[in-house]
Amino acid sequence: MSQTYRLENGGLINRYKKLSFKFNGKTYYGYEGDTLASALIANGVHLVGRSFKYHRPRGFFGAGVDEPYAMVQLYRNDETEPNVKATEQELFEGLEAKSVNCWPSVNFDIGAINNFLKIFLPAGFYYKTFMWPKSFWYRVYEPFIRKAAGLGVVSTKHDKERYEHKYEYCDLLIAGSGPSGLASAYAAAKNSARVILAEDKPRFGGSLLTSDVNIGNQSGEDWANRIISELKQMPNVVVKNRSQIFGYYDHNMLVMSEKVSDHLPKTKKYHPKQRLWYIRAKEVLISSGSIERPLVFGNNDTPGVMLSSAAKEYLKVYGVLVGKNPLVFTNNDSGYETAIEFKKNGINPIILDSRVNPKSEIIDEAVNLGIKIKFSYVVVAAQGYKKVSSADISKISDDKKKLGTIENIKCDCICVSGFWTPTIHLASQSGNKTKFKEEIDAFVPGTSKQNETTLGAANGVFTLEETLKSSFMAGQDLSKKITNNDNKISLPNVVEKKSSRHDKFWCVPLPEGKNYKRFLDFQNDVSVSDIEIALKEGYRSIEHVKRYTTLGMATDQGKTSNLNGLQLVSDIENKVVPAVGHTTFRPPYTPISIGAIVGREVGKHSKPTRKTPMHSWHENNNAVFVDAGVWLRPRYYKQGKETLFEASKREAKNVRTNVGVCDVTTLGKIDIKGPDAAEFLNRVYTNAWLKLPVGKARYGVMLREDGIVMDDGTTTRISENHYHMTTTTAQAANVLSHLEYYLQLVWPNLNVNVVSTTEQWAGAAIAGPKSRKLLKKLFPNNDVSNEGLPFMGYIESDLFGVKARIFRISFSGELAYEVNVESDNGNFMWEKIIELGQEFEVQPYGTEALSTLRIEMGHVAGSELDGRTISYDTSLEGLISKKKDFIGKRSLNREAFTSSDRQKIVGVVPLDKKTSIPEGSHLVKDAKATLPNKKLGHISASCWSVEYDNPFSLAILKDGKNMIGEKLFVMSPLKNKVIPVEIVSSHYVDPKGERVRS
Amino acid sequence: MLHIKCPHCGMRSQNEFSYGGDASVKRPELNKEITDEEWDNFVYNRKSLRGKHLELWQHLSGCRQWIKVERDTATHEIFNTYKAEEEIS
Structure with missing residues (x-):
């Protein structure tokens, strides 16, 4: 099919580069510089989709970001993207697109039956129709609605494209490159301000590309090109096309989406598909222009009805005719510009002007060109189903209430202009309270809230001369404040045609006996009658009307519908528009892809990965890793076909019988120095710290101010004023902040410094009855006997030339040591331990065995210190000093904390000594009790005891102190298990703690 | 942000x-x-002010200092920031 609607000449497209593309399976041709929309229109294709609710045929309405209809499913480089606006998607060789929201095809859509059922689908139909019977929602209504409604289809494949984030700072950020954007950017740039100029379209210039004006003896387009090329040369200016500033957030931060590669058949190597810019600007200039308002009449959604400015843009930018027999329906002078462009290209348009007898330069020009104009005329209804074929027109009375005789005239498109709506989204998002400007029947920004200034059409200024004047001045003044430079720019001579006033008329009354749908919101199928129903039913607030009718809630966010909706509500309510107010403008201004929002933070980049210095050794020795916060820790070391259960049992057993080694680098480590360090620890921990001698470690528990246990760990006195604190892996960062809080804000008089040393030290726990023999081999020059290095002792030593710290501490409950060396030597230490441990049958053990060992010893960890337990609950009350005050102590006398049947940690063993107990299960008295069955406690941690070869769990149990020996039931509805159990002491193995001291 | x-x-x-x-x-x-009341006021009871509010922030990924920020909780406007030890008039 040839491009029968393409003009011989003209437009800004590259006619030397022909591109082929497919739409709904059929091949067409267009040119480089086309959008998918302009190329389809050039080929006479106007039917692109079906509407959301009634499945009525949908064509093109706009030529850019305001497009409510023409969304397609795009196929590019083996990937698919839903709801791409055909008016924004640039054509590339091999592009493929399909219609959305139609089945089986756009030409024959079964859902169109809704169009005839529309009396059943009024405003709020979801709320009314699908409520009863309740069970029908999931089984019948929802699946049906899902099939019928919705737009494109999201790909379920992994997105191979790359998206980037960028952070930028600038003096002036300018949104939009029309006349006001260019002028203000130019003036600011000349004052050496750092400027970012963003344009959402591929071409710079905005309205200058389509309007018939002259600036300094150049056409608008030539002037725009000259300014842009000058700006591009300047080192202080960043000029970005295909870049939409879509959100204005707090403290002058704006976010921009740059479509780097969407216009290309394939993303270039090392390029992202899209880039999200977070821009912090000192001043923001909003030059986002305005969007033409539709006029409302019967069947105004028929393909072929479109904005007159869009028709002009297709003509002037793409050399494409939207029709060969056009009707222009306008209430202002803008429609004339479109008609004149048609006429200049040999097409004879007819203008219907709702105004009585307007006079202006541009009307005179249209008359002189011989264009047929009918004043006081309106379109009553468009006729034709898949494309406009004629229009019912009529004279309208001066008060716009009465129609005359209906005439029918042939036409193939209706270009409508209901005047202009400033694009105030960004200003409104910044917090600016907008105000209604009577002369233009629209809202404009009021007083600036942040450092934003709105210029030109976005500010309701529709003459070029005034726009340029105010924009040069704004660029100059705002940049002068920042750079102190003051270059004056003289205003070039501007030639433009003067306009007359628009008609305060926007909705054509229904002719008698006709019940045409008159649409306000074209994407969500909201018509005049829907708003009327909503108001009849008592909805008053515009926010409620919006949600009830879904007016302005579609993906186009009501860019073309909001103001007409407000007009209607104010007419019915007999109020003025500002009294009705408008709905809130929220970011994003236009849909943003999820990929751009996520950026590079996907897969393994979604969070940082921390590895210990011994990581590669673990990898080489079949470690299976587990996430511990952002750390990767060996969970177990797999031998042969071992399961997790088998491996962890083997590793734990080896610790109990021989010796094991565990990578404990991930433990939080904090260096504490200063003359008041002991006093500080004494306030932080619940137990006494003032008398800890140098060379000794002590176990400590710290509370939050509300009395709940925050963390535990050992702290060692390295020298007089120097301590080494350890924290749990999970709480390391919180504990450091906690200490800093008290030192900086509460007790600034304490002379203490804290710093994290987690990453400075690599740690290995050597545990088991043979650990002392192994230690002796590692440190042959040290006395590591029970007297030389007693339990909780500390010495500094030398590991074959490497500085080492040795702590005699134990988490496993066995005779155990922890050796720390500087991180760089971690692997060396580890390999030495494995090498010299061979004769003692040393084996590495992972977190699973580590858990087994601590659980059967009754040592608490994160699953017991879960932010809900106090010292008593975890049997740590013996560490509470009665003689001193500490953080959280005052909370401990609260009634619930001191009650005699307070929960306490206990051990749990299944009566059959076989059934494993799921963690998180509840403990109950009677398994068969009626619901709700009273919960007495919960299982916090479970293991297979390697000491006794049966399952063992820890639990936090109400009145646990008096429950030892009781028989209860463990219930896990999730696992569908009921297990009879006996409550025992939490110290299941070595209750007297003899091994650690041996 | x-x-x-x-x-x-x-x-x-x-x-x-x-x-x-x-x-x-x-x-x-x-x-x-x-x-008990004084202690509860310290641990639990907070005014949820609308408007000017003096609050603590920690420059966690920076100098790690706790600072005081005078901020409007409704508009996010920040009027002033202070070092931890600074006296605020």
């Missing part, structure tokens, strides 16, 4: 900071006899 002036480092993005609540709360002195 807020833009907060750390009195030690200068203007930084909010994502470098963590929030620390009402800065006017004073911890009761150690070893001092106080009523």
Whole structure:
């Protein structure tokens, strides 16, 4: 099919580069510089989709970001993207697109039956129709609605494209490159301000590309090109096309989406598909222009009805005719510009002007060109189903209430202009309270809230001369404040045609006996009658009307519908528009892809990965890793076909019988120095710290101010004023902040410094009855006997030339040591331990065995210190000093904390000594009790005891102190298990703690 | 995202900071006899002010200093920031 609607000449497209593309399976041709929309229109294709609710045929309405209809499913480089606006998607060789929201095809859509059922689908139909019977929602209504409604289809494949984030700072950020954007950017740039100029379209210039004006003896387009090329040369200016500033957030931060590669058949190597810019600007200039308002009449959604400015843009930018027999329906002078462009290209348009007898330069020009104009005329209804074929027109009375005789005239498109709506989204998002400007029947920004200034059409200024004047001045003044430079720019001579006033008329009354749908919101199928129903039913607030009718809630966010909706509500309510107010403008201004929002933070980049210095050794020795916060820790070391259960049992057993080694680098480590360090620890921990001698470690528990246990760990006195604190892996960062809080804000008089040393030290726990023999081999020059290095002792030593710290501490409950060396030597230490441990049958053990060992010893960890337990609950009350005050102590006398049947940690063993107990299960008295069955406690941690070869769990149990020996039931509805159990002491193995001291 | 002036480092993005609540709360002195009500006021009871609020932030991914920020809780306007030890008139 040839491009029968393409003009011989003209437009800004590259006619030397022909591109082929497919739409709904059929091949067409267009040119480089086309959008998918302009190329389809050039080929006479106007039917692109079906509407959301009634499945009525949908064509093109706009030529850019305001497009409510023409969304397609795009196929590019083996990937698919839903709801791409055909008016924004640039054509590339091999592009493929399909219609959305139609089945089986756009030409024959079964859902169109809704169009005839529309009396059943009024405003709020979801709320009314699908409520009863309740069970029908999931089984019948929802699946049906899902099939019928919705737009494109999201790909379920992994997105191979790359998206980037960028952070930028600038003096002036300018949104939009029309006349006001260019002028203000130019003036600011000349004052050496750092400027970012963003344009959402591929071409710079905005309205200058389509309007018939002259600036300094150049056409608008030539002037725009000259300014842009000058700006591009300047080192202080960043000029970005295909870049939409879509959100204005707090403290002058704006976010921009740059479509780097969407216009290309394939993303270039090392390029992202899209880039999200977070821009912090000192001043923001909003030059986002305005969007033409539709006029409302019967069947105004028929393909072929479109904005007159869009028709002009297709003509002037793409050399494409939207029709060969056009009707222009306008209430202002803008429609004339479109008609004149048609006429200049040999097409004879007819203008219907709702105004009585307007006079202006541009009307005179249209008359002189011989264009047929009918004043006081309106379109009553468009006729034709898949494309406009004629229009019912009529004279309208001066008060716009009465129609005359209906005439029918042939036409193939209706270009409508209901005047202009400033694009105030960004200003409104910044917090600016907008105000209604009577002369233009629209809202404009009021007083600036942040450092934003709105210029030109976005500010309701529709003459070029005034726009340029105010924009040069704004660029100059705002940049002068920042750079102190003051270059004056003289205003070039501007030639433009003067306009007359628009008609305060926007909705054509229904002719008698006709019940045409008159649409306000074209994407969500909201018509005049829907708003009327909503108001009849008592909805008053515009926010409620919006949600009830879904007016302005579609993906186009009501860019073309909001103001007409407000007009209607104010007419019915007999109020003025500002009294009705408008709905809130929220970011994003236009849909943003999820990929751009996520950026590079996907897969393994979604969070940082921390590895210990011994990581590669673990990898080489079949470690299976587990996430511990952002750390990767060996969970177990797999031998042969071992399961997790088998491996962890083997590793734990080896610790109990021989010796094991565990990578404990991930433990939080904090260096504490200063003359008041002991006093500080004494306030932080619940137990006494003032008398800890140098060379000794002590176990400590710290509370939050509300009395709940925050963390535990050992702290060692390295020298007089120097301590080494350890924290749990999970709480390391919180504990450091906690200490800093008290030192900086509460007790600034304490002379203490804290710093994290987690990453400075690599740690290995050597545990088991043979650990002392192994230690002796590692440190042959040290006395590591029970007297030389007693339990909780500390010495500094030398590991074959490497500085080492040795702590005699134990988490496993066995005779155990922890050796720390500087991180760089971690692997060396580890390999030495494995090498010299061979004769003692040393084996590495992972977190699973580590858990087994601590659980059967009754040592608490994160699953017991879960932010809900106090010292008593975890049997740590013996560490509470009665003689001193500490953080959280005052909370401990609260009634619930001191009650005699307070929960306490206990051990749990299944009566059959076989059934494993799921963690998180509840403990109950009677398994068969009626619901709700009273919960007495919960299982916090479970293991297979390697000491006794049966399952063992820890639990936090109400009145646990008096429950030892009781028989209860463990219930896990999730696992569908009921297990009879006996409550025992939490110290299941070595209750007297003899091994650690041996 | 807020833009907060750390009195030690200068203007930084909010994502470098963590929030620390009402800065006017004073911890009761150690070893001092106080009523349950005074203690509850320190631990739990906070005014949820609309408007000007003096609050604590920590420059976590920066100098790690706790600072005081005078911020409007409704508009996010930041009027001033102070070092932890600075007296605020």
